[in-house]
Amino acid sequence: MTDPASPRAAEPLAYRDADFLNSDDARPIRILAEYLKPHTVFRREGIAGTIVFFGSARLTEDGPLGHYYADARELARLVTTWSRGLPHGSTHPIVCTGGGGGIMEAANRGAAEAGGRTIGLNIELPHEQRPNPYLTRELTFDFRYFFMRKLWFAHLARALAVFPGGFGTLDELMEILTLMQTRKIARKLPIVLYGSSYWNEVVNLDALVRHGMIDQADLDLFQFADDPALAFDILRTRLAEDPAPGSPDFWEPGTRPSGE
Numbered sequence: 001m002t003d004p005a006s007p008r009a010a011e012p013l014a015y016r017d018a019d020f021l022n023s024d025d026a027r028p029i030r031i032l033a034e035y036l037k038p039h040t041v042f043r044r045e046g047i048a049g050t051i052v053f054f055g056s057a058r059l060t061e062d063g064p065l066g067h068y069y070a071d072a073r074e075l076a077r078l079v080t081t082w083s084r085g086l087p088h089g090s091t092h093p094i095v096c097t098g099g100g101g102g103i104m105e106a107a108n109r110g111a112a113e114a115g116g117r118t119i120g121l122n123i124e125l126p127h128e129q130r131p132n133p134y135l136t137r138e139l140t141f142d143f144r145y146f147f148m149r150k151l152w153f154a155h156l157a158r159a160l161a162v163f164p165g166g167f168g169t170l171d172e173l174m175e176i177l178t179l180m181q182t183r184k185i186a187r188k189l190p191i192v193l194y195g196s197s198y199w200n201e202v203v204n205l206d207a208l209v210r211h212g213m214i215d216q217a218d219l220d221l222f223q224f225a226d227d228p229a230l231a232f233d234i235l236r237t238r239l240a241e242d243p244a245p246g247s248p249d250f251w252e253p254g255t256r257p258s259g260e
Contacts, residue, residue: 034148038121038141042156045138049093050119050156051079051235054172055103055163055194068163068195069106074228075161075194076110076118082236084116093158093239094118098149099140103163105132112136121149150175159235160191162222164198180221181214190238191222192231199224 011017020026042048053072061069076095083092095111097104099120111118112134120135123143131140143149154176162173173193179185193199208214225231 031145031148034143034145035151038152041138041141045117047094047119047139047156049091049158050096051076051083051093051159051161052153052157053095053097053103053107053161053163054165054169055107056165056169057098057100057102057104058166059102059106059164061106065164068103071194071228071231072103072106072161072163073110073113075231076107077114078110078228078232079159079235080111080114080116080118082232084114091158096121096153096156098122098168099131099135101130101132103165105134107161108132108134121152123149154179154185157189158187159189159239161194161231161235162191163194164202170203177218177221181218188238188241190235192225192234193222194225194231196224196226 014020021029053076055068055072059065059069063069079093080095083094086092094117095107096119097107099108099122104120108118108120109132117136117139118134120131120140121143122131122141123146131142141152150172153172157176160173160176162169173191176185176189176191180189180191205214205219209216209219223234225234
């Protein structure tokens with residue numbers, strides 16, 4: 001029988017207590033960790049800007065919409081080759097995706113084929129989401145929380161290429177458009193909606209204007225493209241107009257641009 005007067009074993013240190021760290025009470029700690037770890041790695045690796053690719057994980061290279069896979073791969077190759085050729089001291093934005101298959105794999109693959117590093121912001125899901133083999137190992141992250149993952153998509157983004165996708169792609173696209181419309185993202189952020197026939201069928205943006213839900217000027221937040229060369233030209237031209245890094249937090253003290 002245990003002597004009630006005997007000394008009890010000390011509780012483990014909180015930051016070593018796995019049960020506590022996975023509890024509801026420690027959720028704020030987990031959320032903060034999903035901000036701080038990428039922040040630390042990106043600063044260490046000198047990542048100050050990204051070109052983000054959104055699109056479906058379900059699109060395959062040999063599937064019925066396989067041309068979108070090929071086009072995402074080519075566009076990522078083009079922007080990576082261009083970025084790697086920028087002069088010393090430039091931001092050199094790199095390709096960033098959700099780290100999974102389909103369009104994400106295609107973009108990471110094209111960037112890797114151009115000799116560039118490439119980011120994967122993966123997330124724990126019951127299906128579809130597996131890290132693809134073209135990611136740069138030290139720039140691959142697993143997220144538990146969608147909103148922290150989306151923060152990192154936006155935080156360093158200097159441009160977006162949005163390929164056909166489903167709920168997840170629509171969610172990511174609309175969040176970025178909302179941040180730009182409301183000036184929560186104040187910097188210039190070129191957005192290419194790739195595959196005009198797909199997007200015009202899936203989202204009736206003109207109807208939003210007609211019903212007064214958005215302004216006509218809001219349609220200027222993005223452009224359509226149907227081939228990699230045109231998409232690349234749009235992104236390159238707009239990026240050349242705004243050489244600042246994507247995230248104000250990565251500027252040195254005293255050099256933070258106005259309006260951020």
